[in-house]
Amino acid sequence: MCFPQIILNAFKQQKQVHLKSSQADLVTETDLRVETILKSAIRDKYPVHRFIGEESVAAGECVELTDSPTWIIDPIDGTANFVHRFPFVAISIAFTVNKQVKAPMEFGIVYSCVEDKLFYAQKGRGAFLNGEPLNASGQEGGITCEPDSDDDDEVRWQGLSGLCCIPDDMLCVCFSVRALGTAAVDMCQVATGGADAYYHIGMHCWDIAASSIIVQEAGGVVMDTDGSPFDMMSRRVIAASSTAVANRISQVIQAFPCRRDDEDQCRCICGGKGVNSV
Numbered sequence: 001m002c003f004p005q006i007i008l009n010a011f012k013q014q015k016q017v018h019l020k021s022s023q024a025d026l027v028t029e030t031d032l033r034v035e036t037i038l039k040s041a042i043r044d045k046y047p048v049h050r051f052i053g054e055e056s057v058a059a060g061e062c063v064e065l066t067d068s069p070t071w072i073i074d075p076i077d078g079t080a081n082f083v084h085r086f087p088f089v090a091i092s093i094a095f096t097v098n099k100q101v102k103a104p105m106e107f108g109i110v111y112s113c114v115e116d117k118l119f120y121a122q123k124g125r126g127a128f129l130n131g132e133p134l135n136a137s138g139q140e141g142g143i144t145c146e147p148d149s150d151d152d153d154e155v156r157w158q159g160l161s162g163l164c165c166i167p168d169d170m171l172c173v174c175f176s177v178r179a180l181g182t183a184a185v186d187m188c189q190v191a192t193g194g195a196d197a198y199y200h201i202g203m204h205c206w207d208i209a210a211s212s213i214i215v216q217e218a219g220g221v222v223m224d225t226d227g228s229p230f231d232m233m234s235r236r237v238i239a240a241s242s243t244a245v246a247n248r249i250s251q252v253i254q255a256f257p258c259r260r261d262d263e264d265q266c267r268c269i270c271g272g273k274g275v276n277s278v
């Protein structure tokens with residue numbers, strides 16, 4: 001059975017849910033099964049390739065980008081949605097080489113399973129949804145924003161109130177707010193033009209690596225929340241319809257530092273598990 005079908009079949013079933021880093025950070029047997037299937041299928045074909053998989057890292061593996069071609073996998077983005085049968089659950093797969101954290105990935109795939117929407121992009125070749133070309137809105141004025149934060153609500157609403165109360169004489173006004181509970185699908189809305197901006201503080205590289213290139217190839221902009229260049233390991237991202245909107249958002253949200261995904265890399269090289277163990 002193919003792995004999206006595994007997710008769809010399990011979607012309707014009762015699930016055994018385990019907590020990871022917090023009450024909001026869930027994992028099910030399906031997350032683990034899909035990541036294992038994906039990694040073994042890729043490893044069979046490309047034995048020297050490496051992986052950064054959400055559930056492998058949760059099991060103690062290092063987040064280690066080397067010069068080797070690397071697959072960055074979130075087997076189910078939106079596990080909380082999956083557990084509650086809220087129909088926004090996605091598989092996110094990105095591919096990068098030569099330790100690219102800032103430049104666009106080589107390619108990215110986000111498959112929103114229940115919607116049956118396949119978002120994908122390859123560097124320099126455009127972004128697509130179910131085969132149709134994607135274009136970000138290019139909007140520079142009134143925007144629809146998808147804010148998210150894995151930290152306290154205060155940060156989220158501080159940012160939002162900043163966005164919603166920008167004086168009219170300033171560049172952009174936020175007209176409405178959406179959040180689907182899957183960073184990968186949320187961010188892809190900017191690539192479709194359905195949203196003009198997305199920002200997130202606290203997610204992980206596997207949540208946004210694929211959607212970052214999908215946004216870029218659709219003509220959108222990605223950057224860090226402090227306005228510096230996008231860095232998928234920093235756990236902070238703004239995706240927007242235009243540089244003007246991205247810059248405006250970086251000016252009003254309260255960016256705070258997050259422990260980088262690759263922060264323990266040296267521990268891993270010295271003595272961490274470092275071996276793909278899922």
Ligand SMILES: O=P(O)(O)OC[C@@]1(O)O[C@H](CO)[C@@H](O)[C@@H]1O
Nearest residue numbers: 076077078079181182183203207
């Ligand atoms: O753990 P999961 O399901 O792969 O990710 C869930 C997620 O979308 O929800 C959080 C808040 O939106 C984000 O940090 C993260 O991307």
Ligand SMILES: [Mg+2]
Nearest residue numbers: 074077078207
């Ligand atoms: Mg995720």
Ligand SMILES: [Mg+2]
Nearest residue numbers: 054074076077
């Ligand atoms: Mg996940």
